Amino acid sequence: MEFGYSDRCNALRQQLTEFMEEHVIPRDRLWHKEVKAGQYPVSFMEDLKALAKSQGLWNLFLPSLREDEPGQGLSNLDYAPLAEIMGRVFWSSEVFNCNAPDTGNMELLHMFATPAQYEAWLKPLLAGEIRSAFCMTEPDVASSDATNIQTSIRRDGDDYVINGRKWFITNAAHPNCKIMIVMGKTDPDAEPHRQQSMVLVPRDTPGVTIVRNINILNHFSPEGHCEVRFENVRVPAENLLGTEGDGFMMAQARLGPGRIHHCMRSIGQTEVAFDLMCDRVQERKTFGRHLAERDTILEWIARSRVAIEQARLLVLKTAWMIDQGGARSARKEISMIKTLIPQMQCEVTDRAIQAFGAMGLSPDTPLGDIFTWGRALRLIDGPDEVHLRSIGKMELKERGKNLGQSLKYLYTE
Template sequence: MDFAIPSHIAAMREQISQFLVEKVYPNEQTWFDYDEKAYPACSEDHPEIKQLQAEVKELGLWAGHLPREAGGMGLSIMEYGLLNEIIGRSYFAPRIFGSNAPDSGNAEILWHYGTPAQHEHFFWPLQQGDVRSFFSMTEPDVSGADPTLLQTTAELVDDQWVINGRKWYSTNANGAGFGIVMAMTDPNAPTHLRYSQIIVPAEAPGLTLVRPISVMGHTTGGGHWEIEYTDVRVPAENLLGKRGQGFAIAQTRLGPGRIHHCMRWLGQAQRAFDLMCEYSTKRVAFGGPLADKQMVQHWIAESAAEIQAARLSVLHAAWQIDQAGAKSARIDISLIKFSVAAMLMNVLDRAIQVHGGLGVSDDTPLAFMWRQGRASRIYDGPDEVHKMVVAREILKRYGYPERKA
């Protein structure tokens, strides 16, 4: 088993790391301030971000999640994961490198399931960073853990889809050019064939941004929006993929996406770890630096062990996808989804504790990372669902009968 990082990927990781140190980290606070003061305008459209995107394109580091024919880098899941480990260290870096959620996931499914016309009107502007997008799936009135309960409907009337319903956590909706909406198109079909995904331009009459959802006291950046769809009409050809294929498309989007998330969480954990270690050597209390204290040494050792274990688990899951597809790696993907999210919060908590009052302020990235990171245990499937999936698959090997939830 070869643990060496391929030389071309190692070179890219170093290039990205240097780019972050020189051009991203020094400007983060400026962009955070912009998000606060200019909202609902968002830093993702800031001229400095746009300039850095152009530089990344010149470096050939744009859109690592897409194949070359789609204007991407043509990387394997593992290769892209290794880059994401570095890109994930900054909240702003995924946008700068053309791979931020939800645009990256939307671009992937548009590329794989979109028609030539959809490629022209939606995929390429999104891929090039000319527009932003949102993904409307979760709803406030039903459990997001069980998407078979979604209530938003789309009825085909005179060659138009008429969409009605309410969504929330439609991230990135402010200033987006379009969204992809999950809606019930066939209520009498088998459960997992009832839903379809439909492309909806943001300016469509009847689409209303109701409110930005305040998350732990913040509504800035791309934001998490509640959206009302009232008799929203779009052409029948805005259907993405085939009718009733909504869940299949969602799984295409979520499998590799969870690898991307986990590698970015590893990047955040590593940055928090670095900050913790650096601060512990400089901050003096009770006669010496914090690094002398046994408890702090334990936190550093525990964090190092958890980061390493999580990293190897994620790379193994990525390797499995590259070898045999996301379906074959289903259990490993669920394993890393909840274990890496827990690791991230553990490391962030220790880093904040070492920093004391500074850690809960916004004078370091730690508090922001913690606020963002807490949601990692919920989105893309809550921890409890992934643990249930893993446990049931393992128990089958011991004669446990398969049952419906």
């Protein structure tokens, strides 16, 4: 098992770090200022995207590229540390066309689009000319089990007619969002995992309504985590993605790498919280002593570093496994990092907030946003409990092959 960084990866890490230091981080305050003033997309985004594309820092997430497609064709293992670097600034992934949910949608289209769908939607997405949304989760059911979704996709002659409600739909409020991939039921009478299909719905189709942009706790995302209503939305039958009944399978294919990407970015965010904590405790004094002189604080720093390193290694192992055998071969590991990393992010960031004192609760630092995002990830792409249940079942199934072997270690006569 080998998951060290390749020479190509190390070169891109250096290039990406320099780009972030020179062009992205200096604009972070301006990004927040413009968004707060209601200017979105921000004034400098297209210039940064053009610069990143010109330097080859583009579509880094997509491992399989055709000859005429822009990107690097990196493995998941090579992409992992790059996503971590991008994760240090919340909005920076868009600069490199590596932002969710566009990444997952591009992967779906790459695997299942017809030639016409490829030309209409995937090419402009790969070029960073448009944005997209993925509409799966619903407010009235537990969407962590995708077989629960109730949105209806009914065939009517040469069209599909869509009715339903979705929510927490990322990107739906982005002015450049032009296409939505909508998951719903085409055959409610089929077996549970064959009831669902996906259709491509242009954002401006009559009957599509953005009801509201939902804050996550008190965090506002200008691109949106929206509630969306579909009322008698009619699209041509050729807008079907893949074939009828493949919706659940395609959702699983999309979510595997997506969960990896979230975890990679989370480690980058956690490193920011850790860096801020380490600097703060060396300059802040309480009762005449620097915080860094106190054993409790040193323990916080040590436990945080150990937790980050453990998390990173498990993410790299998982990325390596996906590269070797596909997402299905790493199902348990994907669930493991999905439960581990958000918890780790919350714990480390909580220590950083405590070290900052009242300032850690204010918008003067990114700690509130980092903590909020860590907490949100305990629900995004499946709640902890669902993944832990899967891990437990897989573990016992594997143990079943050697049932009773451990009993020989018991001290009984």
